[in-house]
Amino acid sequence: MEQWMEALSLILxxxxxxxxxxxxxxxxxxxxxxxxxxxxxxxxxxxxxxxEAVIGxxxxxxxxxxxxxxxxxxxxxxxxxxxxTEGAARRAxxxxxxxxxxxxxxxxxxxxxxxxxxxxxxxxxxVFDADNLVDPQFVREMNKMYATxxxxxxxxxxxxxxxxxxxxxxxSALWFLREAKYLNNSRMILGTNCAVSGTGFLVASDVIRAHxx
Numbered sequence: 001m002e003q004w005m006e007a008l009s010l011i012l013x014x015x016x017x018x019x020x021x022x023x024x025x026x027x028x029x030x031x032x033x034x035x036x037x038x039x040x041x042x043x044x045x046x047x048x049x050x051x052e053a054v055i056g057x058x059x060x061x062x063x064x065x066x067x068x069x070x071x072x073x074x075x076x077x078x079x080x081x082x083x084x085t086e087g088a089a090r091r092a093x094x095x096x097x098x099x100x101x102x103x104x105x106x107x108x109x110x111x112x113x114x115x116x117x118x119x120x121x122x123x124x125x126x127v128f129d130a131d132n133l134v135d136p137q138f139v140r141e142m143n144k145m146y147a148t149x150x151x152x153x154x155x156x157x158x159x160x161x162x163x164x165x166x167x168x169x170x171x172s173a174l175w176f177l178r179e180a181k182y183l184n185n186s187r188m189i190l191g192t193n194c195a196v197s198g199t200g201f202l203v204a205s206d207v208i209r210a211h212x213x
Contacts, residue, residue, distance in 0.1 A: 019183075022182075022183070022186045022187065022190070023182040023183070023186055024186070025186035025189045025190055026181055026182050026185050026186045026189070028189050030185070030188070030189060031189075033144055033145060033148060034144075035140075035144055036143055036144045036147035036148075037147070038067055038068050038071060038140070038143055039071070039143075039147070040071065040123045040124060040142075040143045040146050040147060041071050041072065041121060041122050041123045041124075042067075042071065042072035042073075042122060042123070042124055042125070042126055042139060042142070042143075042202075043072070043073055043075060043113075043117055043120065043122040043124075043125050043126070044062050044072055044073065044074045044075065044125075044126045044127075044128065044139070045075050045077065045097075045110060045113050045125055045126065045127050045128070046058065046059070046062075046074070046075070046076045046077065046089075046094070046127075046128050046129065046130050047077045047079065047106045047109035047110055047113075047129075047130075048076050048077065048078050048079070048081070048085050048089065048130040049078070049079055049080050049081055049085070050080075050081050050082060050083050050085060051081075051085050051088075051130035051131065052081075052083040052084050052085045052087075052088045054130055054131040055076065055085055055088050055089045055092065055094075055130045055131075056088045056089070056091065056092040057092075057133075058128065058129075058130055058131065058132050058133075058134065059074055059076065059089055059092035059093060059094045060092050060093070061133065061134045061136070062074045062128070062134055063092075063093050063094075064136060065134075065136055065137075065138060065139040065140070066136050066137055066139075066140050067139040067140045067143065072126075072139055073095060074093070074094045074095065075094065075095050075096070075097045075113060075117075076089035076090075076094040076095070076096055076097070076130075077096075077097045077098075077099060077109040077110070077112060077113050078096065078098070078099075079099050079103040079108075079109045080103060085130075097112065097113050097116050097117075099112040100112065110127065110213075111213040114208050114213040115213060118208075118209065122205050123146070123204065123205055124142075124146055124202050124203065124204045124205055125202065125203050125205060125208065126138075126139065126142060126201070126202050127199060127200075127201055127202075127203070128199050128200060129198070129199040132158075132199055132200065133161055134200075138156065138200075141156075142154055142156075142202050146202065146204070151204075152203070152204040152206065152207050153194065153196050153201065153202065153203050153204065153207065154194070154201060154202040155184055155194050155195070155196050155197075155200065155201040155202075156180075156200040156201065157180040157181075157200075158176050158180065158198075158199065158200045159173050159176045159177060159180075160172045160173040160176065179195060183195060
């Protein structure tokens with residue numbers, strides 16, 4: 001038992017040292033990427049379950065992006081709803097993608113959306129949650145990075161809007177800050193893969209097609 005504990009301790013120390021070394025690279029200046037011509041076609045996807053109270057605000061912020069309206073569409077995938085999420089999203093201006101099969105989680109809902117849009121000619125997909133607050137430059141910045149041709153997946157800076165409400169929200173805010181500034185920013189500088197999770201990210205349609213959704 002003691003040997004197993006020593007081995008586990010060694011593994012944890014290795015991961016800790018690795019994380020600490022990678023984090024130091026945030027001190028290096030980031031490469032400046034010039035603003036790119038708006039030409040990428042985006043599908044913006046929101047899987048939503050009982051989000052009637054907040055979905056309209058998020059859809060409105062997405063439709064108000066500083067990016068040509070003809071180059072991106074906002075889709076809501078309502079699933080297992082017992083409220084009027086679909087109606088609220090439609091009234092806010094979103095297009096609705098119904099799920100025809102059973103949906104257990106967000107992944108299933110997104111899989112339905114990818115299948116429905118696979119022949120729609122989009123270059124990339126952006127994924128959000130229904131209760132997000134979205135910066136008006138988000139799509140423009142995603143286009144700028146995607147247009148370099150270097151990235152098939154991109155993630156963004158995100159944080160908790162109620163970071164000072166309690167220790168749980170404060171802990172989440174610190175985790176998001178660590179992930180964006182000390183993990184993904186450092187990995188971008190190093191030219192390694194980012195950690196994509198949750199919300200506020202982009203995936204190229206080529207990747208989605210290659211993996212079947």
